[in-house]
Amino acid sequence: xxxxxxxxxxxxxxxxxxxxxxxxxxxxxxxxxxxxxxxxxxxxxxxxxxxxxxxxxxxxxxxxxxxxxxxxxxxxxxxxxxxxxxxxxxxxxxxxxxxxxxxxx
Numbered sequence: 001x002x003x004x005x006x007x008x009x010x011x012x013x014x015x016x017x018x019x020x021x022x023x024x025x026x027x028x029x030x031x032x033x034x035x036x037x038x039x040x041x042x043x044x045x046x047x048x049x050x051x052x053x054x055x056x057x058x059x060x061x062x063x064x065x066x067x068x069x070x071x072x073x074x075x076x077x078x079x080x081x082x083x084x085x086x087x088x089x090x091x092x093x094x095x096x097x098x099x100x101x102x103x104x105x
């Protein structure tokens with residue numbers, strides 16, 4: 001499994017997502033790198049067509065995981081739901097490593 005920040009634990013509870021559902025999103029969601037983090041978005045097309053699976057997980061449509069995967073172990077930063085999130089994720093500004101390095105100095 002993946003390590004979780006305290007913020008992610010709180011958000012996961014607020015959004016009523018179980019660890020099983022988070023694992024499902026990680027397995028089936030689209031991976032987009034944006035804003036210095038990995039976003040995993042679960043859209044309607046990403047949910048398998050098998051009737052039993054679809055009925056069990058269709059409520060997860062629009063769920064997004066934000067993961068920091070730069071370190072030794074990936075860390076789940078936050079979880080949110082927005083059916084139109086894919087558009088917003090693609091619009092995020094590209095991560096500027098030079099600017100980030102300046103800020104740390």
